[in-house]
Amino acid sequence: MIFLVQTATALVLALGLVLALRATRLPVSIRVAVAAVLGTLLAQQTMDLLELEGVAWADPVGDTLAGAVPFLWGALLLLVSDRFHLRRLSSERAQTHSLIDDVPAAVALLDGHGRVVRASATWRELFPATEGTPPTATPRSMPESLALAIGRTLAEGGRAKGDAERVPGEDRWWSWGVAPWNEDASAGALVMIEDVTERVRGQADRDSTQRLAVIGELAAGVAHDMNNLLTILQLNLAMLRDVAAHERPALTADALSSMNEAVELASTMTRGVLRLARAESSAERELVSLPSVVEDTVRLVRSTLLRRYELVSSVEGASTLAGNATRLQQMLLNLIVNARDAMPEGGRIDVVLTETAGEATLRVIDHGVGIAPRDQSRLFTPFFTTKGARGTGLGLSVVRAVVEEHGGRVAVESALGRGTTFSITLPTSVASEPRARGFDAPTIAPGSSRS
Amino acid sequence: MTAYRSRVGEHSERELLNLALGLVIVLVSVLKREVFQSLPAHRRLATAGAFLLVAWTATVVEHFVLFELFDAIEHLAYFASAVALTSWVVAAPRSLAEPR
Numbered sequence: 001m002i003f004l005v006q007t008a009t010a011l012v013l014a015l016g017l018v019l020a021l022r023a024t025r026l027p028v029s030i031r032v033a034v035a036a037v038l039g040t041l042l043a044q045q046t047m048d049l050l051e052l053e054g055v056a057w058a059d060p061v062g063d064t065l066a067g068a069v070p071f072l073w074g075a076l077l078l079l080v081s082d083r084f085h086l087r088r089l090s091s092e093r094a095q096t097h098s099l100i101d102d103v104p105a106a107v108a109l110l111d112g113h114g115r116v117v118r119a120s121a122t123w124r125e126l127f128p129a130t131e132g133t134p135p136t137a138t139p140r141s142m143p144e145s146l147a148l149a150i151g152r153t154l155a156e157g158g159r160a161k162g163d164a165e166r167v168p169g170e171d172r173w174w175s176w177g178v179a180p181w182n183e184d185a186s187a188g189a190l191v192m193i194e195d196v197t198e199r200v201r202g203q204a205d206r207d208s209t210q211r212l213a214v215i216g217e218l219a220a221g222v223a224h225d226m227n228n229l230l231t232i233l234q235l236n237l238a239m240l241r242d243v244a245a246h247e248r249p250a251l252t253a254d255a256l257s258s259m260n261e262a263v264e265l266a267s268t269m270t271r272g273v274l275r276l277a278r279a280e281s282s283a284e285r286e287l288v289s290l291p292s293v294v295e296d297t298v299r300l301v302r303s304t305l306l307r308r309y310e311l312v313s314s315v316e317g318a319s320t321l322a323g324n325a326t327r328l329q330q331m332l333l334n335l336i337v338n339a340r341d342a343m344p345e346g347g348r349i350d351v352v353l354t355e356t357a358g359e360a361t362l363r364v365i366d367h368g369v370g371i372a373p374r375d376q377s378r379l380f381t382p383f384f385t386t387k388g389a390r391g392t393g394l395g396l397s398v399v400r401a402v403v404e405e406h407g408g409r410v411a412v413e414s415a416l417g418r419g420t421t422f423s424i425t426l427p428t429s430v431a432s433e434p435r436a437r438g439f440d441a442p443t444i445a446p447g448s449s450r451s
Numbered sequence: 452m453t454a455y456r457s458r459v460g461e462h463s464e465r466e467l468l469n470l471a472l473g474l475v476i477v478l479v480s481v482l483k484r485e486v487f488q489s490l491p492a493h494r495r496l497a498t499a500g501a502f503l504l505v506a507w508t509a510t511v512v513e514h515f516v517l518f519e520l521f522d523a524i525e526h527l528a529y530f531a532s533a534v535a536l537t538s539w540v541v542a543a544p545r546s547l548a549e550p551r
Contacts, residue, residue, distance in 0.1 A: 002526050009530040016537030025544035034540055041533060067465045070472035073503060077476065080496070080543075081486050088489070 003052060006045050013042035027083050033076040040065050040072055106193040108135065109181065114154055117188070126193065135191070141168045146193075149178045153189045164200050173200040203401065210394035214333055218300070226270075232262045287429065288328060290319040290360050294353050297332045308346025311336070317355030319428040323406045331402040334395040335364040335422050342368025342420060360428045367419040376412060399424075466510050473504045492542035495535050502532035 020026075020034040047062030097118055100107050106123040108116045114134035119127070127140050135142065135150070149160035161177040175196045181188040236255040243251045298313040305311055332351070339349045343366055350365040371379065375386055380400040399422075403410045408426035480487050480500070487493055506528035513521035 002523065005523075005526045005530050009526065009533050012530065012533040012537055016533060016540050019537060019540045023540055023544045026540075030543075034536070038533075038536060038540075041529065045529065063465055067469060069503070070469050070476065070507075073500065074472065074476050077480070077487070077496075077500075080490055081483075084490050085486070 003049070006049055006052075010042055010045040010049065013038050013045060017042060029079055030076075030083055033072070033079045037069065037072045037076050040068055044069065106195075108191050109188060110134070110150070110154070110191060111188045112154065114150060114189075123193070141170065142193075143167060143174060143176070146174070146176045146178070146191075149176075150189060150191060153178045153180055164196050172197045206394055207398055207401065210334075210398050211330060213394070214330065214337065217337065218333075226266055230266075233259055236262075285322050285324060287320050288323045288325045290321065290328070290353060290362070290426070290428070291315040291317070293325055293328045294332065294351060294362065297329045297336070298351055300329075301333060301336050305340065306346070309340060309343070310348040311351070312348060313351040313353075315353045317353070317360070319353070319355045319360035319426075321360070321406060321426055321428045323426075327402045327405065331399050331424070332362070332364070334399050335424075338395060338422075339364055339366035339368065339420070342366045342370070344368075355428065358428060360426050362424040362426070363421055364424075365419065365421045370416040370418055371412070371414040371420055372416060376414060379412060380410070466507070469507045470504075470511050473500075473507045476500065477504060491545070492539050495539040495542055499532045499535035499539060502528045502535060506532065 017035055017038040020031055020038060023031055023034075026034075044062050044065040047058040047065060050058035051062060096109075100109060100118050100120050103120050104122060105120065106126050107120040108123045108127075109118040111117050115132055116123075116127070116135060117132075127135050143162060143165040145160075145162050145165060149162070152158065153160060157180045159177070159179045161175075163175045164173045165176070166173050173196050175194045177192045179190050181190055236259045240252060240255050243255065294313055294315055298311060302311045336349060336351065343349075347367050350363070352363045352365065354361050354363075371386065380396050400410055403424055403426070406426050408424060411423045411425075412420065413423070414420040477500070480497070487497070490496060506525045509521040509525035509528060513525065
């Protein structure tokens with residue numbers, strides 16, 4: 001029985017040996033190692049069979065061969081593990097390269113010295129013939145923050161990203177990201193650049209459209225009030241004509257004073273509309289007085305509201321921030337117009353500016369219809385509106401854009417049938433004398449006002 | 452070792468060494484099981500190794516008890532190991548190729 005088993009074992013081992021030598025898909029080293037194990041086992045079995053037949057020298061030879069099997073077996077396992085590990089690494093590297101080659105964005109893998117070792121087709125279009133060269137050393141310009149981020153990531157690790165940054169000397173904008181290739185920063189970095197020029201231009205177009213919509217609405221109100229003011233002027237002029245005819249100087253002075261006030265108010269209104277209509281760049285920054293922005297905006301809007309609305313402003317502190325007064329005014333206008341639209345039957349709108357350490361909070365409060373909870377999460381999405389055909393769906397998206405431009409945040413609290421409060425929190429600067437600019441009044445005056 | 456050698460003869464050290472090395476390989480395989488589990492057709496390879504270990508164990512044990520039984524187990528284990536290793540030779544190339 002043992003003889004049969006050993007014979008069968010020898011035959012199977014011989015078959016395995018032949019298959020191993022013919023397994024051309026296996027690496028040669030593995031084929032040799034497997035053949036060594038199978039061959040040694042086969043020789044051992046053969047020696048055992050010869051020993052059974054009484055061949056004296058077969059026993060020590062068989063024992064020697066048996067002693068080699070564990071070593072060969074261990075070597076085989078190590079070899080298979082090593083080769084398969086290499087194969088997997090190679091496969092992963094090929095996949096990564098394939099991914100980098102085919103990704104539609106501009107992606108490049110940099111080595112520890114910042115040289116491009118692999119780049120996508122889009123990257124090669126941006127930086128032609130730069131493989132083997134650091135992207136920062138090419139003639140192609142890039143945002144300074146990106147160049148700094150690449151250097152920092154290669155030196156210290158860490159990730160960085162930038163959104164819609166202008167390429168120096170070009171009318172293009174990039175969003176970018178830099179990340180270390182693995183935990184070891186010196187191993188290199190992965191850089192991704194996305195050209196977001198179209199998005200930036202689209203946002204600018206949407207802002208412009210929305211601003212024009214607001215201007216149109218304001219212009220209608222201004223025209224209405226301007227007509228009233230002109231009527232006052234006409235009446236006073238007519239009266240002056242009559243009075244002058246009867247030589248009554250006191251009445252003449254009153255009439256002239258009244259006319260002067262009407263002209264001043266008309267002038268204020270038209271200046272406000274014109275300033276808003278001016279397409280100032282959102283990148284234009286200066287020290288802006290938030291109280292002045294609030295007061296000027298409230299004054300401008302108040303003249304366009306019907307009598308059933310009560311617009312109340314309350315301003316505390318003298319917050320200033322580096323920003324764009326026109327954009328901030330546009331933001332506040334949108335919120336007040338929204339508050340007005342939420343109260344078709346009229347009511348009170350509160351505009352409250354408060355100041356805490358390093359932050360100013362601007363709240364616009366209405367007591368209107370409120371916003372359904374399911375709509376609140378979409379409020380700031382462009383073109384989303386709850387006003388039907390009357391709304392453009394752009395107002396609150398512009399609000400969010402302006403708030404983000406100024407490094408602030410916006411929150412909304414609303415209850416159906418009870419009203420809505422929009423809270424804008426903006427980081428403030430330390431107030432300084434020189435260039436604080438409001439809308440009309442250059443003086444920053446703490447206090448509150450009420451209409 | 453001396454007692455064992457006096458009982459089973461001069462080949463005792465080689466048999467014990469085989470068994471010890473086999474146990475070391477099993478230990479390493481268990482500690483590095485994640486690596487071994489990622490190998491192609493790893494179950495067949497593990498089966499071949501396990502039967503080799505059985506064969507080496509039976510080779511030692513047969514000198515103490517039930518010689519005929521453990522001798523038979525030894526040879527059957529070698530046979531099973533040969534079958535498992537040969538089947539691995541057939542199965543492995545399907546999933547393991549030369550690194551590119």
